[in-house]
Amino acid sequence: MLSEKAIKQVDEIIARYPAKRSAVMPALYIAQMEFGWLTPEAIEAVSEATGVPKATVKGVATFYAMYKHKPIGRHLIQLCTNVSCMIFGAERLVDIIKNKYGLEAGGTTADGRFSLVIMECIGACGTAPAMLVDTDFHENLTEENIVKILENYK
Numbered sequence: 001m002l003s004e005k006a007i008k009q010v011d012e013i014i015a016r017y018p019a020k021r022s023a024v025m026p027a028l029y030i031a032q033m034e035f036g037w038l039t040p041e042a043i044e045a046v047s048e049a050t051g052v053p054k055a056t057v058k059g060v061a062t063f064y065a066m067y068k069h070k071p072i073g074r075h076l077i078q079l080c081t082n083v084s085c086m087i088f089g090a091e092r093l094v095d096i097i098k099n100k101y102g103l104e105a106g107g108t109t110a111d112g113r114f115s116l117v118i119m120e121c122i123g124a125c126g127t128a129p130a131m132l133v134d135t136d137f138h139e140n141l142t143e144e145n146i147v148k149i150l151e152n153y154k
């Protein structure tokens with residue numbers, strides 16, 4: 001069940017579209033923010049709110065990497081290791097995160113602080129290497145600044 005605030009947000013989004021089903025993606029995002037990940041209850045809540053069958057909602061949710069299907073840490077690190085980022089040292093940044101936080105790609109720290117997902121380009125090739133932490137974009141990452149940046153997320 002979504003909170004009243006989330007239901008209001010979803011209703012506002014639905015009102016922007018000619019068809020309720022067009023609101024599935026933003027509604028999934030709202031549900032994910034509310035539940036922390038897309039639980040079966042979150043999928044059901046989006047289905048109810050948009051009138052789209054649960055199977056269709058789940059199909060949309062499993063297609064895109066931005067939706068999470070298991071619990072994640074308080075802060076989600078999405079680090080790109082694709083070509084531009086790799087050339088500028090992204091693999092070394094993965095090692096630094098692993099050594100500093102004991103965090104493997106696809107995993108979550110024991111204290112639940114961080115989860116790490118390796119991305120295939122986040123659209124910042126010109127300022128590589130880059131990562132997202134939650135919804136914050138960080139570019140021009142270096143071996144020196146990545147831990148300093150991550151330490152801002154408690």
Ligand code: FES
Nearest residue numbers: 080085122124125
């Ligand atoms: S290759 Fe990393 S942002 Fe494009």
